[in-house]
Amino acid sequence: MTTSSRYPDAQVRRRIVQHTRGTAGHGPITRLMSPSDLGQLLKPFVFLDIFDVSGDGIHAMADMPLHPHSGIATVTIFTEGRVRYNDADNGQGTFGYGGVEWMRASGGVWHGKELIAEEVPRIQGFQLWIALPQDLENAEPESRYIESVGASEDQPARVILGNYQGRQSPVSAPEGVNYLLVTLKPGEQWEYQPPAGHSVGWLALAQGELTAGGIIQAGEMVSFDSSEAPVALQALGQEDAVFVLGSAVPHPHELHLGHYSVHTSRQALAQGERRIAELGMKLKTAGDRRTASGVIPIFR
Known part of the structure; x- marks a missing residue:
């Protein structure tokens, strides 16, 4: 379905200002953005990984080491495949397309073992970090697991964070941040109109091909010029275009990195x-904390 009757005039269309394919990370993970590069320009969005795992590599996901975070929220979503989550404080369940793990690390957590792959041929998705405002950066941590963020019949976008066209995300993210998961069928057009003040904008494509005034190919991330103009998109080629798109009010603080x-x-x-x-000392003292399913719960 075409969700926009026409594209905006060329002079007001949001322009792509940078393309990147990122850098190879750990195994099947590609780092598209980090706080020391594009994150400086696109804050509060400061970090983005795309992961694409198949075959024996799926079971290697269980080898992800426990690691800490503070001052940020992490958002993990899935574009293909299924995984199970197991968190002592938030229960158990499964994720597929549109599933979300939201972890507001705030004052500090250790995690990395709460997700386990199911028996599927491929798992693909994104992990995003968001820099938190001062009132949340050292607050109590929070975790949420949403098995599938709903979509309306007349829109191709699922609202992972924020509010768009009257649809509110189930995640209590900071104000002034939108993060959408979108699938367009071949030839389908769609236009994203950022809310007022959302002059930060970017897009990362997992599958297919798009045009947004320039060609975007699978595995690429693009950033848009600083404006509140709409982003006009069309899926190219013979397969669905699956992507995430973020917009936000600019983060007003310098980034101080650990x-x-x-x-x-x-x-x-x-x-x-x-x-x-x-927390690291307490985790070491606690010793083997595996559950019956083999998962080590998030340590807060």
């Missing part, structure tokens, strides 16, 4: 890293 943390000040970073170290 190994696994992003904060708004040196003082907030030091506080977050102290909490991570304390």
Whole structure:
């Protein structure tokens, strides 16, 4: 279905200003954005990985080491395949397309073992980090698991974070951030009109091919010029175009970076890293914390 009657005039269409295919990360993970590069320009979006795993590599996902975070929220979504989640504080279930793990690390957590792949041929998706505002960066952590964010019949977009065209995400993300998962059929057109103040904008394509005033191919991330103009898109080729799109009010603070943390000040970073170290000691003391399913729950 075409959800826009016409594209905007060329002079007001959002322009692509940068393409990237990122850098190879850990195994089947490609890092498209980090806090030291594009994250400086697109904050509060500061980090984006795309993962694409098949065959024996799917079972290797269980080897992800436990690791800490503070000062950020992580958003993991799936574009293909199925995984199980198991969190002592939030229950168990499964994710497929449109499934979301939201983890607001805030003052500090350790995680990495709460998701396990099911017996599927391929698992693909994205992990995004969002820099938190000052009132949340050292607050109590929060985790949510949504097995599938709903979609309306007349829109190809699922609202993972934020609010778009009257549809509110089930995730209580900070104000001023939208994050959508979209699938367009071959030839389908769609237009995204950012909310007022959302001058930060970007898109990352998992499958298929798009045009947005320039060609975007699978595995690419693009950033748009700083404006509130709409983004006009059309799927090309013979397969569905599956992508994520983010827009936001710019993050007003400098990024202060730790190994696994992003904060708004040196003082907030030091506080977050102290909490991570304390949790690390408690985790070591707790010893083997595996459940019957083999999962080590998130340590808060």
